[in-house]
Amino acid sequence: MRWFHVILVLVTSIVGLADRSSAAERWTRVGVARVNVTPEHPTLLAGYGGRIGEHQGVDHPIWARALAIGEDDPVVVVAVDNCGVPAAVTRVVATELAERHGVTRDRLVICSTHTHNAPTLTGYAPVVWGGRASADQVQRVNRYTQWLTRKIIEAASAALRDRREARLSWGQGMVRFGGNRRVLSGKQWAGFGFQSDGPVDHSLPIMVAHDRQERPIAVWTNYACHCTTVGSRNHIGGDWAGFSNTHIEEKYPSAVALTTIGCGADVGPQPGGNLEIASQHGAAIAGEVERLLKGPLTELTETIAAEQRMIQLPLARSPGKEHFERVSQDAGFHGYHARQMLKQLEKQGQLATHVDYPVTCWKFGDELAIVFLAGEVVVDYAVRLKTEMDWSRLWINGWSNDVPSYIPSRRILAEGGYEAGFSQIYYELPTHYDPALEDLIVGTVRKMVGNRFANPAGQKKPTFLEFPGGKEWFAERVNDWAKSLSPRQREQYSRIRGLARHSQDGFDRLVTKDPKEDTWFNYSGRKENRPYIRQQEKGDLLAWKTAGLQPVEQETVVLVFAGGLGWISQPVTAGFQMTIGGQHSLQLDVTLAVNTWKSADQRFQLHYFPTWQSDVDSAGLFYLVMPRNVLPTGQSVLLEVASLGSGSQRWFSVDRMQDVKEIEKLVLDALQSRQP
Secondary structure, three states, X not given: OHHHHHHHHHHHHHHHHHHHHHHHOOEEEEEEEEEEOOOOOOOXXXXXXXXXXOOOEEOOOOEEEEEEEOOOOOEEEEEEOOOOOOHHHHHHHHHHHHHHHOOOHHHEEEEEOOEOOOEOOOOOOOOOOOOOXXXXXXXXXXXXXXXXXXXXXXXXXXXXXXXXXXXXXXEEEEOOOEEEOEEEEXXXXXXXXXXXXXXXXXXXXXEEEEOOOOOEEEEEEEEOOOEOOOXXXXXXXXXXXXXXXXXXXXXXXXXXXXXXXOOOOOEEEOOOOOHHHHHHHHHHHHHHHHHHHHOOOEEOOOOEEEEEXXXXXXXXXXXXXXXXXXXXXXXXXXXXHXXXXXXXXXXXXXXXXXXXXXXXXXXXXXXXXXXXXXXXXXXXXXXXXXXXXXXXXXXXXXXXXXXXXXXXXHHHHHHOOHHHHHHHHHOOOOOOEOOOHHHHHHHHHHHHHOHHHEOOOOOOOOHHHOOOOHHHHHHHHHHHHHHOOOHHHXXXXXXXXXXXXXXXXXXXXXXXXXXXXXEEEOOOOOEEEEEEEEOOOOOOEEEEEOOOOOOOOOOEEEEEEEEEEEOOOOOOOOOEEEEEOOOEEEEEOOOOOOEEEEOOOOOOEEEEEEEEEOOOEEEXXXXXXXXXXXXXXXXXXXXXXXXXXXXXOOEEEEOOOOOHHHHHHHHHHHHHHOOO
């Protein structure tokens, strides 16, 4: 009998351990799939009103990527490489998946990556191409929309069929290439650019599914930033979100990656300009995913509870018929929009007073709440929700299930500008939103997420809601820049070491009064307000002074300053002339690569080392080398750059930076660390 009791105790203990192990590590069923949705015929792209004609090429394929979670009552998220998937497409997909697989409406979400290099869809931002597209082009848009709808169904169905045992976990990291693009003058919108103190959400939530062999089979990431790194290039591609997926799948060949977008409607990539930079942004996400997967993640063990609510966002009072009759005579987007409003008035007798708006929430018990918001949601919503609620268990997506318009906040409506006003014309809304929409959306989310996710007392403020300072930001990226250099380029940039041994700051103060200024990318690829000149008029001048010259032992003085050159595709003219101290000069012109210009007597040299470039512009460090005896020690140097030509938009700019030696050191350290 004693042996019987011993055996019984052992069996009971083993069963108890098994139960505890099962509770700590819950296996569910996860399926993932991807389907190529690159158009098979010419079609119009979405995202930029200045584009003309159908796409001219394919930089990279685009995809519909689906993730299905659960066995008896699964949820499905589909991330589509598209600027915006409208509600009409979502409804067709939802109906089909309900009939085929029993997926209820609240358990399906279709997210757009918001790449501006994907086909426009029927019903998406209709004014962008309204009145400009031919009948054949409209037919091809309709054709692609129908084809894409079938492909989304195909991807979701494949993920549901692919479900296998897997372990789900999640974590939250940070990448910092998104910067607020709303430049303010006072408290009013002044244009697009980079507002360094504007709100951002640099969090990078990730969800990973591992199979029984501990291989990742699905990696879902989310980041709040516009997918516009490449710019208005009329080619198909996934921009940084597409590169993110590619780089993650290269690191983890057993996985399918999905990237969705957070509340990034007023956040743009810093820097931007070309495909290489988009790839670097994607690589930054993949690198952070790799770091997170090496550390502990939070297991998701609870069954998913899903809920969707349809609310109505109030619009402000619309202008009267007389307003639209007057504006209808105009050309362009405003005129077309006004004519559409008049048609609505004639047909319906009134204009819209609200916008139907879906909000979806998936909760993994108390472990994680994922919120899906429709439209181009500005970052203020993420900042507010992650401040008022427990940000450590909250994941917020934008561009989900529909893209009815930009979704501005109360603050942005007060500041005015694109996201608050003009953008709504593209979406064929009669007017801007009423400020009450913010509290309505936030209140709905808080009710759906519930009090269990309230902000706990004493919780620290997250570090990802502010943009880092300029030098800190550059320091985080300069190694990636150095890594991207070819061996030949590394050899060219190695000349900086010799120049830097004796260099001194080459900018102290701007002399030109009331210079032309604009916001554009600087040496780090970060936008800032900079003085510039163009080759539009001969003699256009930009002048500045250095600090007093420091004594040197060598035969030359080396001055370093930051600046840029751009729009190389513009007509070639006689270029620019740099005058040193009012007596000596050399000529230079726009370049995208390392270059050296010399004076006629070879005594003065200007070396240029770009640390950022796009297809047509560049920015970086200039080194002016001149004889020691030109000016006495302690005297400042007047430097002037003037246009020698006219009729071209080619430009030169100088950065107001008095501590350029700090940037020089960051560049040198990065170059040294990349030595083979």
